[in-house]
Amino acid sequence: MIQYKSLISSSIYIFIFCFCFGIHFHTNGQSTPKRLGIYEIDLKDYTAKNNAVAAGLGLNTEDFNSLSSLSSQLIYAYSGNPDFVIIDKRNQKVINEELERQKNETFMDGYTINQGKQEGMDYIMMPKYLAATNSVSVIVYEVEGGTVFCKAETDIKGKGARAINYYSSILIQSLNDKCFGIQIPLVRILKSKGDKAREVLVAVGKNQNVRKGYKMEIFETVEEKLGEKTLNRNEKVGMAEILLVEDDNFSVVEIMEGGEEVSKRMNAGKQLNCKLIPKN
Amino acid sequence: MTTKFTFIFILIISFTLSLVAQDRSVAYVFTKANGGPASQEVNKNLISELSKNYGYDLYFYNYNVEKELTYLPELNGNKEEKTAKYLRQFSYDLLETYKPDILVSLDTNKNVTGVFFQLNPNILVRSKTTDLETSQIVQNSKTTLKLEEDHFTPFKSRINITNWKALFGGNPDAVKAKDPKKYAALYDKLITEHSPKMEGFFKQKGEVINRYFVNEQLHLLDESYSKIQNPEVSKEKLNKFKIIPERKGSNYVAAYTSVFTLDTLNNYIYSTMVSLFVGNTEKDGSIIFSRAPFQGGKEAAEAIAAGKQLYYEIGSQGYGDKIVDQKNVMNLGVNTPDPDFNATMELYFNKMSGVKLFDISNKELIGKFREKYKSGQFINDKFEVKEQGLNYLLTASKEKIEVSNVENGSVVGSFNADDRYPVVYNSLLDALKLNIEVIMITKEKKGKAQELLLYSPLGFTHVEKLEVFAVDVEKVNGKELERRTKIGELKPTNEAFDDAKGRTERRDVKDGDKEIFEAIKAGKKVVVRISEKVGMFGKIDNMNSKLGKLNGLK
Numbered sequence: 001m002i003q004y005k006s007l008i009s010s011s012i013y014i015f016i017f018c019f020c021f022g023i024h025f026h027t028n029g030q031s032t033p034k035r036l037g038i039y040e041i042d043l044k045d046y047t048a049k050n051n052a053v054a055a056g057l058g059l060n061t062e063d064f065n066s067l068s069s070l071s072s073q074l075i076y077a078y079s080g081n082p083d084f085v086i087i088d089k090r091n092q093k094v095i096n097e098e099l100e101r102q103k104n105e106t107f108m109d110g111y112t113i114n115q116g117k118q119e120g121m122d123y124i125m126m127p128k129y130l131a132a133t134n135s136v137s138v139i140v141y142e143v144e145g146g147t148v149f150c151k152a153e154t155d156i157k158g159k160g161a162r163a164i165n166y167y168s169s170i171l172i173q174s175l176n177d178k179c180f181g182i183q184i185p186l187v188r189i190l191k192s193k194g195d196k197a198r199e200v201l202v203a204v205g206k207n208q209n210v211r212k213g214y215k216m217e218i219f220e221t222v223e224e225k226l227g228e229k230t231l232n233r234n235e236k237v238g239m240a241e242i243l244l245v246e247d248d249n250f251s252v253v254e255i256m257e258g259g260e261e262v263s264k265r266m267n268a269g270k271q272l273n274c275k276l277i278p279k280n
Numbered sequence: 281m282t283t284k285f286t287f288i289f290i291l292i293i294s295f296t297l298s299l300v301a302q303d304r305s306v307a308y309v310f311t312k313a314n315g316g317p318a319s320q321e322v323n324k325n326l327i328s329e330l331s332k333n334y335g336y337d338l339y340f341y342n343y344n345v346e347k348e349l350t351y352l353p354e355l356n357g358n359k360e361e362k363t364a365k366y367l368r369q370f371s372y373d374l375l376e377t378y379k380p381d382i383l384v385s386l387d388t389n390k391n392v393t394g395v396f397f398q399l400n401p402n403i404l405v406r407s408k409t410t411d412l413e414t415s416q417i418v419q420n421s422k423t424t425l426k427l428e429e430d431h432f433t434p435f436k437s438r439i440n441i442t443n444w445k446a447l448f449g450g451n452p453d454a455v456k457a458k459d460p461k462k463y464a465a466l467y468d469k470l471i472t473e474h475s476p477k478m479e480g481f482f483k484q485k486g487e488v489i490n491r492y493f494v495n496e497q498l499h500l501l502d503e504s505y506s507k508i509q510n511p512e513v514s515k516e517k518l519n520k521f522k523i524i525p526e527r528k529g530s531n532y533v534a535a536y537t538s539v540f541t542l543d544t545l546n547n548y549i550y551s552t553m554v555s556l557f558v559g560n561t562e563k564d565g566s567i568i569f570s571r572a573p574f575q576g577g578k579e580a581a582e583a584i585a586a587g588k589q590l591y592y593e594i595g596s597q598g599y600g601d602k603i604v605d606q607k608n609v610m611n612l613g614v615n616t617p618d619p620d621f622n623a624t625m626e627l628y629f630n631k632m633s634g635v636k637l638f639d640i641s642n643k644e645l646i647g648k649f650r651e652k653y654k655s656g657q658f659i660n661d662k663f664e665v666k667e668q669g670l671n672y673l674l675t676a677s678k679e680k681i682e683v684s685n686v687e688n689g690s691v692v693g694s695f696n697a698d699d700r701y702p703v704v705y706n707s708l709l710d711a712l713k714l715n716i717e718v719i720m721i722t723k724e725k726k727g728k729a730q731e732l733l734l735y736s737p738l739g740f741t742h743v744e745k746l747e748v749f750a751v752d753v754e755k756v757n758g759k760e761l762e763r764r765t766k767i768g769e770l771k772p773t774n775e776a777f778d779d780a781k782g783r784t785e786r787r788d789v790k791d792g793d794k795e796i797f798e799a800i801k802a803g804k805k806v807v808v809r810i811s812e813k814v815g816m817f818g819k820i821d822n823m824n825s826k827l828g829k830l831n832g833l834k
Contacts, residue, residue, distance in 0.1 A: 072680035076694040079682075080710075086691040088682060091675050094615055095689050102669040110414070111611060112669040113687040185756055201763075203756045248710065249761040250754070271757075 034180070036078055037087040037121035037143075041070045041136075042128040066164035070127050070136060073168040073209060074175075080207030080248055083180075085119055123149060125175075136171060140179050150179040169209050173276050176208075184208075186218065186272040189263060190252060196259030197266065200240065202274055205249045214242045216253060216274040218262055237272060238262045303662075304501060305337040307364035307412070307649065309349075322372065322486045327355050329494050335526075336497065339364050349648040363653045363663035366418065367646065368500075370407040372489050375400045376482065382441065382452050382467060392451045395444035397474060399481050401427040401437035405492055406623060409500060410639040412649050413666050417637045419500065420630050422623065425488050427481070437481070439474050505599055508539065508590040517577030518555065518584065523592070524566045536572055538593045541583050547603045548719050548735055550784040554580040557592065600784025602735055604634040610712075611668050613640040616676035625674060625681070628708065632737045633783055638670060683711050702810040705738060709809070714738075716746070716808035721800060722786055728793035729800065732770065733786050734808060740785045744810045746770040748796050751805040764807065767799055768792020 046067065071090065079086040102112045124141045130153075137153035152174035156167045176182035184204040191199035204210050219234040238258020245251045253274070255262055265272055308330065310323075330338060339362070340355040351361045376399075385394040402424050409419040427437060441447075447466055448455050456463040471478075512520040518539075537559055540551040555577055557569040569592065571577050583590060591599070612635050614625045622641045630637045639646065653663050672692070673684045683693045693711020695704060709715060716736040723731035734746075749764035770787040789796060799806050 069680065072682075072694070075682060075691055076680055076696075079691040079694045085688075087689050088675075088684065088691050091673070091682065091684055091691075092689065094673060094675060095684060095686055098613070098670050098673060098686050101667075104667065106665040106667040107669055110666050110668040111671075113671050117687045119688045119690055183757075187754060187756055201754075203754075203761060247749075247762070247764040250763045 033083055033085045035085045035087065035119050035122045037089050037124045038071055038074050038078070039089045039124065039126050041068060042126065043068055045131040046129045067129050067136070070129075070164075070168055070171075073165070074125060074127065074138070074172065077172045077207065077209045083182075087119055087121060123179075136167070138171060138175055140175065150175075152178055165209075166214070169214065170276050172209060177275070183273040184216075184275060186262070186266065186274060187250070189266055192263060193259075195263055197255050197263040198259060199243065200253050200255060200262065200266075202240075202251050202253050203249060204251050204274075205245055205247050207248045210242055210245060210251060210276070212242050212245060215277050216240045216242065217277045218255075218258065218272055218274045220265060220270055220272050234273075237265060240274060303365035304335060305339070305362065305364040306366045306368050306409070306497075306500065307339045307341055308368050309341045309343045309645065310352075322489050325486065326490045326493055329490060330497055331356065334498050336500065337362070337364075343645060343648075347644065347648070349645070349652065361657070363658050363661040364412060364649070365663075366500075367410045367412050367642070367649065368407065368497075369409075369642075370405070370493055370496075372406070373404040374482070374485055375402050375404060376485070378478075378482075379471070380478075382470070384451060384453055392444075395441045395448070395452055397439040397441065397470075397478070399437040399439065399478065403427065403485055403489055405489060407493065407496055408623070408626070408639075408642075410642055410646065412646060413664060414668055415638045415643075415646055416668065417626060417630055417639050419496075420623070420626055421496065422627055423492075425492060427485055427488055439477050439481075441470060441474075499594065502594055505540075505591045505593050508592055511580070511584060511590060513577075513581045513584060516581050517571075518580035518590070519571055519577055521557075521569050521590075521592075522566055523569070537569060539569075539580055539590055540593070540599070541588045542591060542599060544603075545719060545733075548733075548784055549599065549601050549603065550719070550733060550786075551591075551599045551782070554583055554590065600735070600782035602633050602737070602783065608634060610635045610672050611638060611670045612636070612672045612674060613638045613670045614674045615640045616674070616681075618676070621676060625676075628738065629674070632739075634737060636668065638668065640670075700812070702744065702812045706809045706812065708738060712737075718748075718800060718806055718808065719784065721797065724797060727797055729789050729797040730793060731786055731788050732796070733784060734770075735784050736808075737783065739783050740773075742773045742785075745772060745790075745813075746787060746808050747811045748792060749807050749809065750795075750799045751807055766792075767795040767806075769811070770808070 043064075046064065071088075075086055075088050078084045099113075099115060101107075103115070121143050124143060125138055126141070127136060127138045129136050133155065135153055135155045137151060139151050140149045141147065142149040152171055154167050154171045154174060156164060158166075173184070184202055187201040187203055189197045189200050191197075202216075216239070217236055218238040218240055219236050221232050222235050224231050224233045236258075238261055239256045240253035241256055243252045243254045262272065327340065330340075338356065340352045342350045342352055344350070353359065353361065380397040380399050383396055383398050384392055385396070387393050404422070404424055406422045407420065408417060410417050444452065447470075452463070452466075455466070506523070508521045509523075510521065511518050536556045538553050539555050539557055540553045542549055542551050544550075555575045556572040557575075558572045559567045559569045561567050580590060612629055614622050614629065614637070616622045616625065619641060626637060626641075629635050650665055652658075653661070669686075671686055673686055675682050675684065680694050680696060682691050684691050692713075693707070695707030695711060714737050716734055719733040719735055721729045721731070722733045723729075734740075746769065747766055748768040748770065750767045752763050752765065753760050754763045755761075768789060769791040771790045773785065773787060796806070
């Protein structure tokens with residue numbers, strides 16, 4: 001009994017010590033990854049109104065195929081991000097079949113994986129095509145509370161796989177921003193001409209599905225005081241275009257507008273971010 | 281020279297074997313081939329040739345569209361059906377319409393200089409061998425055979441129409457546009473007139489297919505190389521060596537056979553070619569290898585004097601590899617809805633060290649065999665199902681390919697299915713957290729790297745350009761992110777003469793010799809990737825067209 005008491009009191013001391021000195025066992029700069037389940041895109045709206053709406057919007061089979069790949073695009077974007085563990089709900093059947101198969105006696109002497117290790121989900125993503133507005137939306141549900149966590153939507157302008165891929169990237173960026181607070185920061189000026197920044201390293205790469213030629217708006221998040229309230233406002237600083245997608249994490253952008261302002265603010269230590277913008 | 285090496289290419293079998301088995305029983309399952317004269321040739325002659333067995337115990341089966349599996353004893357001299365260790369399937373596509381177009385050759389002034397039928401000299405062949413007890417894929421291949429480059433029958437694929445002036449009075453295309461009915465009648469006449477030549481061509485295609493599959497069968501369970509015993513060294517040169525094949529038809533001798541040493545560095549095996557030899561089969565069945573013209577035998581003799589074992593090449597898949605901890609082997613299944621794509625992905629993975637590939641797409645057929653073998657007829661046969669669980673699954677949905685961890689159900693990597701070959705190659709490396717590793721700098725001069733020895737778990741195709749990157753860690757908003765900066769480029773190699781074939785390869789440095797040297801010497805993390813730049817042939821540079829090469833084939 002005495003031993004238990006001393007164990008409990010030691011634990012309390014350790015906890016207080018850790019709490020006071022800011023030691024968190026799961027930190028070290030890395031947070032626990034969010035477990036994200038991604039479902040197949042709901043295209044009922046498309047198929048129900050296919051003939052009339054698709055004809056009106058000029059959508060064709062290629063567009064349909066591109067739309068139906070949206071869930072894959074989301075999986076592609078988030079599976080490369082170490083902050084997430086991605087569960088493709090469309091694959092659940094084949095994975096469950098394999099798990100079941102491994103319970104069979106023919107595996108007695110063979111290799112089997114550990115059963116009961118399937119990842120639970122923190123969030124669920126449900127993509128949907130909305131024919132009325134020719135847009136795609138993604139609703140993110142928080143599993144624990146069963147509530148809508150956030151929602152992102154983007155109109156699709158233009159036709160063809162290329163346009164839809166582009167808008168998928170915008171949608172992913174919108175989800176990152178609204179739901180998970182993921183920004184695309186400008187890291188460093190790589191090339192300057194006089195006092196104008198010409199090329200800048202940005203923290204966005206293949207993992208976010210971006211490609212060469214994508215247009216971006218550069219902004220600084222500034223605080224605006226409205227009476228008692230303080231609101232964040234994204235102040236446009238310039239425009240850029242992706243020149244080179246270096247790897248999973250980084251790209252080089254060419255500054256098309258606002259090179260001087262970008263240079264001035266970055267040299268002053270201001271944190272600038274950028275976001276993909278819809279094509280004209 | 282090119283023809284000779286193409287010949288080596290076509291005829292040296294191209295296996296990805298990863299097994300050691302004494303059991304040489306193989307169940308051949310026939311599927312319906314394309315129609316036409318060549319397929320008749322294949323069916324008739326291939327079965328007759330394969331029935332010679334060549335040291336294997338073969339059983340022929342039919343698997344029809346109703347998915348009924350039937351033993352075909354008449355093809356096997358009515359021998360009693362026994363259990364087979366391996367299931368073997370093959371398919372071929374003659375890429376033939378049997379109705380070739382009439383083509384016209386023009387001079388610089390656009391005058392007609394010749395009229396001809398152009399036949400397709402290419403044939404697409406595929407095969408797969410699966411262990412029926414474990415479902416592991418032990419061999420697969422996919423290649424395009426070129427009839428005009430065939431050593432035995434270099435058939436011309438162009439059939440000249442010499443009487444075109446008399447028939448068409450000028451440019452046949454003009455007749456086609458002006459009087460389609462007349463053109464159609466002339467076309468039919470010409471097809472009839474030239475049909476014996478065309479049929480001869482199609483028949484040749486059949487023979488090429490047969491030779492290919494028979495060669496694959498001959499070497500199905502052979503090792504890719506063998507030790508040279510009692511080499512004859514005189515005047516400090518290796519001149520000859522002799523081998524006695526264990527069984528008829530084995531140890532196929534190609535026009536040129538490379539002789540090499542194998543060395544191990546840390547966990548890597550790499551080869552160094554010392555000379556090329558030419559083999560001649562003697563009356564007693566033994567094969568005498570003599571040094572090929574213009575080949576020095578000094579290096580080989582020096583290697584022997586240094587106490588090194590020499591090896592000769594049998595298969596062309598190469599010998600370089602990484603010794604992988606068996607505990608870390610990935611058990612992978614490919615499960616995509618498209619059988620063709622499934623086969624393509626299986627070709628990728630069956631080449632990888634550290635990957636055991638299991639035949640998901642043949643689950644039903646394997647099940648039929650296992651069910652059959654439960655009957656009393658096979659009670660005395662040694663056949664035991666020993667399944668291995670998968671820990672990774674590759675699936676494809678729409679345009680993306682995903683690799684999932686079966687244990688926790690998570691996606692570990694995703695990439696585009698329609699990307700060009702280098703992009704898919706690099707994406708696979710990224711998805712599986714693999715790298716092309718620099719084993720060591722093999723040549724350096726004054727602080728500059730001239731040659732590197734590399735290892736890639738996916739193997740090399742020799743022709744690809746490689747890029748070298750230094751990896752730095754950038755701190756962005758408190759997070760540490762890896763950033764790759766290109767520091768150099770490596771040259772493609774000459775496939776026939778390159779050292780360290782297989783998953784290890786030597787590459788000359790093209791650019792960045794100083795930067796590469798300094799980064800490696802400074803202990804910096806250096807990674808190598810295939811260049812994703814679109815070259816002159818970028819448009820055809822897609823995954824499917826390159827897959828054959830990935831497996832050491834053309």
